[in-house]
Amino acid sequence: MTLSGKRVFITGAATGIGRATAEHLAAEGARVFGAGLDGAEGADLASRHARAKNLFFRESDLTREAEVQAAVAAAAGEFGGLDAVVNCAGIYPTGKRLEEVSDTEWERTLAVNLTAIFRVCRATLPLLRDAGGGSIVNIASVHAEATVPGVPAYAATKAAVVGLSRQMALDYAVDRIRVNSLLVGSVATRMTLDGLEAAGGAEALGLSFEPNRIARIANPSEIATAIAFLISDAASFVTGSAMQVDGGLLARLL
Numbered sequence: 456m457t458l459s460g461k462r463v464f465i466t467g468a469a470t471g472i473g474r475a476t477a478e479h480l481a482a483e484g485a486r487v488f489g490a491g492l493d494g495a496e497g498a499d500l501a502s503r504h505a506r507a508k509n510l511f512f513r514e515s516d517l518t519r520e521a522e523v524q525a526a527v528a529a530a531a532g533e534f535g536g537l538d539a540v541v542n543c544a545g546i547y548p549t550g551k552r553l554e555e556v557s558d559t560e561w562e563r564t565l566a567v568n569l570t571a572i573f574r575v576c577r578a579t580l581p582l583l584r585d586a587g588g589g590s591i592v593n594i595a596s597v598h599a600e601a602t603v604p605g606v607p608a609y610a611a612t613k614a615a616v617v618g619l620s621r622q623m624a625l626d627y628a629v630d631r632i633r634v635n636s637l638l639v640g641s642v643a644t645r646m647t648l649d650g651l652e653a654a655g656g657a658e659a660l661g662l663s664f665e666p667n668r669i670a671r672i673a674n675p676s677e678i679a680t681a682i683a684f685l686i687s688d689a690a691s692f693v694t695g696s697a698m699q700v701d702g703g704l705l706a707r708l709l
């Protein structure tokens with residue numbers, strides 16, 4: 456896989472899957488510009504790479520159009536263009552059936568999990584086109600296909616991310632821009648650990664931390680390597696796909 460010299464914009468890069476991806480790609484020779492909330496963690500990440508100058512972070516609320524544009528402009532200014540985009544930022548509100556979800560919560564979930572992807576793609580597509588093509592990876596979830604009680608807005612947004620990615624793959628093939636989504640299973644990040652606590656623990660959901668189990672909880676680096684494949688030239692014929700990286704979670708009936 457050739458990642459050397461790839462210029463990558465990653466949202467949600469300060470923590471979890473985004474952070475693991477930023478670190479993995481930088482270690483493989485890519486140049487990474489991260490954007491997202493959790494500024495202290497983001498600054499810490501960037502400071503670890505200050506000498507190598509291969510990983511930068513800009514605190515940005517990507518539900519705000521002006522902050523999307525500023526972050527993308529900063530990345531383009533730093534690298535002189537972009538070759539790949541990874542949309543990782545997301546929120547996971549749980550524990551409410553649809554009738555209990557307020558307009559504010561519904562709109563916030565759509566704004567972070569879906570509209571921010573639309574805006575980041577809108578801002579970065581011209582840069583990918585100018586580079587002669589590129590790759591966009593949008594982080595969806597197994598919730599696009601099969602879900603759990605109490606997450607109506609999250610499940611709706613993740614299914615929409617799959618649909619959006621597939622559609623974009625068609626419109627942008629002409630520009631040699633590949634667009635794929637990832638159906639991610641449970642990963643040991645803040646998001647999952649908080650969710651598991653609310654649901655009564657991993658066992659209550661039939662999930663496991665044991666490495667030899669189907670439907671186990673992944674390490675964030677196991678998602679990062681799948682993302683690395685999709686943005687590399689090794690995936691030159693992969694577009695419009697919703698790639699399952701879930702440890703067999705969706706394969707399981709009971």
Ligand SMILES: NC(=O)c1ccc[n+]([C@@H]2O[C@H](COP(=O)([O-])OP(=O)(O)OC[C@H]3O[C@@H](n4cnc5c(N)ncnc54)[C@H](O)[C@@H]3O)[C@@H](O)[C@H]2O)c1
Binds near residue numbers: 516645
């Ligand atoms: N952890 C899992 O089990 C799991 C499973 C499937 C999919 N996912 C998806 O993976 C992605 C990353 O989640 P994670 O598990 O690493 O959790 P996480 O909470 O560590 O990461 C989410 C990131 O999104 C950023 N973010 C939230 N709101 C934002 C906003 N308005 N603007 C900019 N950035 C914002 C946060 O700062 C954070 O860095 C999410 O899209 C999530 O839905 C996670």
